[in-house]
Amino acid sequence: MTEKKIRVLVAKPGLDGHDRGAKVVARALRDAGMEVIYTGLRQTPEMIAEAALQEDVDVVGLSILSGAHMALTPRVMELLKANGQSHVKVFIGGIIPDEDLLRLKEMGVTGVFGPGASTEDIIRDVQMAVAG
Amino acid sequence: MTYSQAILGGDRLALARLLTQVENDVPESRTALIELFPHTGKAHLIGVTGAPGTGKSSLVNQLALYYRKTKEKRVAIIAVDPSSPFTGGAVLGDRVRMRDLSGDTGVFIRSMATRGSLGGLAQSTANMAQVFDAAGFDIVIIETVGAGQSEVDVARLAHTTLVVEAPGLGDDIQAIKAGILEIADILVINKSDRPGVENTEKALKSMLELAHPTERVFQHHGQSMRTAAPRQDSSSAPMWIPPIQRTVATEGKGIAELAESIALHVAYLTQSGGWGLRERARLEVELEALIREKLLNRFREDVPQKRYDEILEKVIQRNISPWEAVRMLIDK
Numbered sequence: 242m243t244e245k246k247i248r249v250l251v252a253k254p255g256l257d258g259h260d261r262g263a264k265v266v267a268r269a270l271r272d273a274g275m276e277v278i279y280t281g282l283r284q285t286p287e288m289i290a291e292a293a294l295q296e297d298v299d300v301v302g303l304s305i306l307s308g309a310h311m312a313l314t315p316r317v318m319e320l321l322k323a324n325g326q327s328h329v330k331v332f333i334g335g336i337i338p339d340e341d342l343l344r345l346k347e348m349g350v351t352g353v354f355g356p357g358a359s360t361e362d363i364i365r366d367v368q369m370a371v372a373g
Numbered sequence: 374m375t376y377s378q379a380i381l382g383g384d385r386l387a388l389a390r391l392l393t394q395v396e397n398d399v400p401e402s403r404t405a406l407i408e409l410f411p412h413t414g415k416a417h418l419i420g421v422t423g424a425p426g427t428g429k430s431s432l433v434n435q436l437a438l439y440y441r442k443t444k445e446k447r448v449a450i451i452a453v454d455p456s457s458p459f460t461g462g463a464v465l466g467d468r469v470r471m472r473d474l475s476g477d478t479g480v481f482i483r484s485m486a487t488r489g490s491l492g493g494l495a496q497s498t499a500n501m502a503q504v505f506d507a508a509g510f511d512i513v514i515i516e517t518v519g520a521g522q523s524e525v526d527v528a529r530l531a532h533t534t535l536v537v538e539a540p541g542l543g544d545d546i547q548a549i550k551a552g553i554l555e556i557a558d559i560l561v562i563n564k565s566d567r568p569g570v571e572n573t574e575k576a577l578k579s580m581l582e583l584a585h586p587t588e589r590v591f592q593h594h595g596q597s598m599r600t601a602a603p604r605q606d607s608s609s610a611p612m613w614i615p616p617i618q619r620t621v622a623t624e625g626k627g628i629a630e631l632a633e634s635i636a637l638h639v640a641y642l643t644q645s646g647g648w649g650l651r652e653r654a655r656l657e658v659e660l661e662a663l664i665r666e667k668l669l670n671r672f673r674e675d676v677p678q679k680r681y682d683e684i685l686e687k688v689i690q691r692n693i694s695p696w697e698a699v700r701m702l703i704d705k
Contacts, residue, residue: 271457294386324386
């Protein structure tokens with residue numbers, strides 16, 4: 242018998258090529274015992290939602306440093322919902338101005354992590370969000 | 374509607390959910406597997422294994438693309454990556470190389486961590502492959518890192534096993550070592566645009582000649598007819614000699630030829646009765662594993678943990694041997 246693992250999709254939507262942060266987070270979550278599926282750079286919201294579906298993940302982490310988060314995030318949220326995956330918790334990491342935080346939360350985003358966020362906090366928040 | 378009904382109706386979310394249940398081996402998954410079993414046995418299972426960095430994921434990407442574009446087959450991919458032995462976590466990165474396949478509903482990619490369970494990987498992979506089979510996928514590709522026995526076992530589930538090599542990974546002594554090369558139905562030299570490809574091919578060829586000594590004659594054209602003819606007469610199937618295919622997966626080179634080799638292997642299996650034999654062996658292994666699990670559970674129910682611990686302690690103290698312990702626990 243194997244125990245239930247938390248499955249996380251770490252994705253980079255949009256066109257910026259900075260995936261250092263995404264990889265650090267992926268590794269931290271791995272070290273916390275989670276199974277992290279990494280998609281690579283330049284994913285469309287459609288590709289991300291499709292991967293989330295196929296992998297039956299509990300959490301999607303979006304890493305966005307291009308400033309396009311207000312365009313990309315709602316699309317991902319919509320597609321997850323359309324696929325019947327509204328239970329999936331979405332986290333965002335990257336450069337997100339404070340004034341967008343509230344609107345992202347309203348869209349259903351569970352948490353946002355900016356520069357300087359500790360991996361311990363990220364791990365704890367992800368674990369708590371999955372536990373419900 | 375149950376998961377199995379939904380899956381037979383083409384529901385992709387139900388498919389993804391059931392795969393999770395099967396991987397976690399929860400009791401509900403057994404019910405679904407029972408219901409789906411009559412619908413299995415149609416898919417062609419292709420195992421892809423080889424050392425890390427030989428380009429397995431890129432190759433699988435190209436192969437799936439080829440099957441989609443030219444044969445219109447539905448392709449499922451189970452991509453296995455290792456779990457950390459210390460934390461149990463994993464980073465599953467095979468999808469990074471398979472981005473060409475996204476957006477195509479005829480392809481379903483599922484990443485899977487080895488989870489380090491004893492023999493459990495082969496079992497859960499087999500079950501997941503059955504789910505894809507029942508869901509109507511024509512081809513199920515199982516990609517594993519060829520680094521350990523369990524991965525070899527997984528590759529062995531397949532009807533056709535590809536072992537992927539790349540130039541510059543080792544000399545000819547590596548090639549004659551026992552292990553994953555022996556399970557190959559087709560040997561692939563990926564990254565064949567790199568220097569050293571001749572040496573790799575030569576090493577693999579000599580390894581094959583050692584493995585199939587009778588076939589050495591086979592390769593000399595003058596004599597090949599004589600040795601091949603009587604074997605065919607005695608109704609025993611001719612031997613399959615693993616072909617060596619060169620590919621450059623990142624450029625899509627050699628993929629059509631590789632697919633051709635795979636098709637030849639399927640034809641060979643069908644003609645020689647090998648397909649049936651492999652199916653039989655696979656299901657027998659599966660049945661045995663299930664029996665073992667059931668018996669172990671029954672034993673655990675029968676024997677109180679306390680008694681088990683007591684006897685284990687005696688063994689540790691060297692008061693009794695493990696063989697006597699088994700007699701005391703099981704024969705009472």
